[in-house]
Structure formats: structure tokens, C-alpha cells
Amino acid sequence: MAGNTILEAEHIYKSFSGVPVLQDVHFEVKVGEVHALMGENGAGKSTLIKIVTGVYSKDEGQIYWEGRPVEINSYQDCQKLGVACIYQELSVIPPLTVAQNVFLGREPRNGPFINYNKMNEMTQELIDKYQFPLKPTTIVDNLGIGQRQLIEILKGLSQNSKLLIMDEPTASLSGKEAEMLFHIIRTLREQSVSIIYISHRLEEVYMLSDRLTILRDGKNAAVLEKEEIIPAKVIETMIGKVVDESAGSRKMLHSDDSKPVRLEVKNLTDKTDRYRNISFQVHSGEILGLGGLIGAGRTEVVRAIYGVDKAASGEVLLSGKKLNPSPKLSIKEGIGFVPEDRRNQGFIPLLSTTKNVALTNYDIVKINGVAISDSDELAMSKRAIEAIDIRPSDPDKQVGVMSGGNQQKVVLGKWLMRNLKLLIVDEPTAGIDVGAKDEIYSILERLANEGVAVIVVTSDLQELLRVSHRILVMRKGNIVKEFKNVEVTQSMVLAAGQGVTENQQEEN
Secondary structure (H helix, E strand, O other), X not given: OOOOEEEEEEEEEEEEOOEEEEEEEEEEEEOOOEXXXXXXXXXXXXXXXXXXXXXXXXXXXXXXXXXXXXXXXXXXXXXXXXXXXXXXXXXXOOXXXXXXXXXXXXXXXXXXXXXXXXXXXXXXXXXXXXXXOOOOOOEHHHOOHHHHHHHHHHHHHOOOOOEEEEEOOOOOOOHHHHHHHHHHHHHHHHOOOEEEEEOOOHHHHHHHOOEEEEEEOOEEEEEEEHHHOOHHHHHHHHHOXXXXXXXXXXXXXXXXXXXXXXXXXXXXEOOOOOOOOEEEEEEOOOEEEEEOOOOOOHHHHHHHHHOOOOOOEEEEEEOOEEEOOOHHHHHHHXXXXXXXXXXXXXXXXXXEHHHHHHOOOOOOOEEOOOEEOHHHHHHHHHHHHHHHOOOOOOOOOEHHHOOHHHHHHHHHHHHHOOOOOEEEEEOOOOOOOHHHHHHHHHHHHHHHHOOOEEEEEOOOHHHHHHHOOEEEEEEOOEEEEEEEOOEEEHHHHHHHHHOOOHHHHHHO
16 A cells, blocks of 8 residues: 655756746655656656656756655666656667567676576566566567557566556557556555556546646646546646546437548458458548557558558549559648657657648748748748647747647648648547647547548547547458447447447347
């Protein structure tokens, strides 16, 4: 049970280029408690955690570990204390095996040589203990994002840490994988391991946390005990207005077949059998939700439609015109794509908002098709910033140092500068707070109202029901269910994705 304080940060201040990010913040974690940390994007959560883990130095304040003052100047310092951090942005090395990633830098050795058999055995013991669907010898490059997230968690568990920091740990996990994580968290709490749990998924915070600290505009907004963690109170404290997080838990879908068919996919099949015989249509002004568990083939299908990956067979037609999909052709034809892995595939971290918005729009910002117009670039960037409220509103700000929600806005904003016919968005709000989610949904709905066809791939069932006019559910590479012009619930969608029949649901 939670008892003495293991970590305490007092009177923490931090500024960047004279702009305050943290102001007199206090944060305390007890032994054996799950302490949630919430706040809008830009509230200071990530900065606080990076100070605690030695990534950033604090301007003022003091950190205490087990009651004694400490200086944490590097991640190695916090590891020595017994702190492990699982960041939202994955740090696994794809060419290495699962075991090599778990024990990277801590490999067991026989003299100067790495003992690979021992390392695999140690990894297998951890996998068996927590029942992870992994094998020590699997190359990480062959695994999906959900399984890579599990490796990050396994890394932290392998260090016998006293404090585990989890930053959006379920953002890319399937329902089954998330339940497994929740079981692990409860087990660790029973073993007096402390956990800092950072998440925008309110239902997870309510279910898991013993206490909740809310930051707003770089300051403490509230510290709530378990019995005080009430949804309406949390949301109002966090963003200053009520947003109905439960909206969409039950919804009547409305799809209008009378509108023109914007996209038609016929018998799309993957050469490695990740999806097969995929056929569907999307109408002008329709938001089509694509649901299913991680690994069902959803991302692979939309990547093939856009042309990032090539399908083995099948056809893609845009407004009746057959395409040979490629990113270059898709951009030309008015197809936008917001990828699942925004940091590695959606933007260039070291470039400014202006340059990132221009990335897919150089055909627009060229003078007479030859030279690039800096003034047009800047003007376009300012339009994107204003259109979707990118923060900070500085066109020269490097996107890599922005919060996750504003990074996603930049990725989305570059497509709003074009005359879009179809927008494909994969996991549109992973790791994004409630307020920013609502803004993203409004943007997608606005595009649909303007006649753009939208495909949304999401693992968040509330989100799927919130935005979709029609829903297709995939399972093991096939479309197994369509929900159209019916009242639908989260359990119905989840059951379809898990292969549970309607008769089985009625029996249960």
C-alpha cells in the first residue's frame, strides 16, 4: 500500500527563451501508489517529467528522493536511483531483437563477449512472468507499434525499478494488450512499486490512479485523492470548460448513399497476406471509421490506398478514375494522409511550422513553377496556424519541441492548405488531451461538411463512434462487419473485432 513519499519535486520553475513553462510546481509520489498526471497539451507535464528524469535542468526548486535532496542531471542519474521512464515516443531499435532491446547497455557477458543465450533466457523469464505476446529472438522491425510499446514496458520492468513513469502507455495498444498492462500495474502496486501514469484517456485514470495531479498553464491546478477524481471535475479543472468525454458511447450512425462515390476500393490484397480482398466505398462528405484490434490490417490498407506501400492486387478509384497509388500521385490528386507514427512519418522535428506545412505544398508556393516563394510559405503557415489554432503561433517554432497535440495539428494543417478530395487519418488523437481531441474532431467534421471524404483509423472506440458516419470493422486482414444507419455501441464494435458473433453476445 502507498505510504512514505518516494519522490517529491518542490517549487519547480522552468523557462525556455524567457517563456515560463513551469511555475512553482509541486509534485509528490508515495511508495506503492499509482499517481496520474494530467493536463492539456502544453500544460507542462512533459517538461516536469524531463526534469525529474534529468533530460532538462530546472531553473529553481528541489527534488527529493526517499526524503533526501538529490540532483538529477542525466537519465543515468535517475536510473541509479531506481527510476525508469517509458516515453510516448518509442525508443526501440528496430534491427535488434526483443531481448537485445530489453537489455541494451546491460547485456550479460562471458568475459568480453555478450552471453546471448543468457540474455534470451532472462527476457523469456520476464515475458512468462507478465504473459507478454513476445519472443526474445524476434527482430523488432517485424513487430507492430503495439508490440513495440510492450517492449518499452518490458525494458522498464527488467530494471527492478522503484518508480516507473508511463507516458501514454496504451496509446497504441489493443484492448487485450491494455488489459494486460492494467494487470501489470496492479501487480506492481501490490509489490510497492510506484507509478507515475500520464494519460489523456480519462477512463484509465479513473480506474487505475490513487491520486491525480492536474497541471494547467505550467502551474498546479489540483491534486485529487481517489474519491475526488470525478470526470466532470477533472475536465473542468484541466481545461476550464466541460467537454463530454463519454459522447459517442452510444450513437445512431447516419450514412448518405445518395452522395457521389469519392473513393472505391476493389479486392485490395497484400502480397504478405496482411489484408485480402478488401472492397468498400467512401462517399463525398462521409467520415468512414475503420475499426478493429491492433494487427487487424487497418493501417496496412490505408497505406496501400495512399501509395506508401504497394498492394499485390486490386484497384483504387478516385471519383471513378483508376489510380496507381503513390504518395506523389495522391498529393496531386487531392488525397491527404496523416500517418499513425506522426513523429517519424508525419513531420520533420528540426524544421519549423512554416517548413513542415510547406512540405506537401511546394507546387503551390513556387513562383511560375520555378523558385520557391518565402513569403508564400510564411503566409501559408500563418493560415494553417490560424485555421486550427496551432500553439505556439510562432511560424518559426521547431515542431519537434511542441506538444503532441500541436504536432498533430501541424501534420493535419498542411493538408488543409490544399483542395482535398479525400483525407486519410490514422489514429488522429493518440496521446492528445481532451480539449485538443475536440478540436481535431471539429476539423474532420468541417472537412466532411465541405464535401471531403474522410477515412479515420482509430483504436479508441469512443472516438470511432464519435466521428464516424459509417463503420467498417477489420479482423485478421478481412472486413468482418459494417455498421450503417443503425444504433451502435462500443461493445458491438469490440465484439466484431474480436470475432464474437451476435448470438454469443446474446448468450453472455
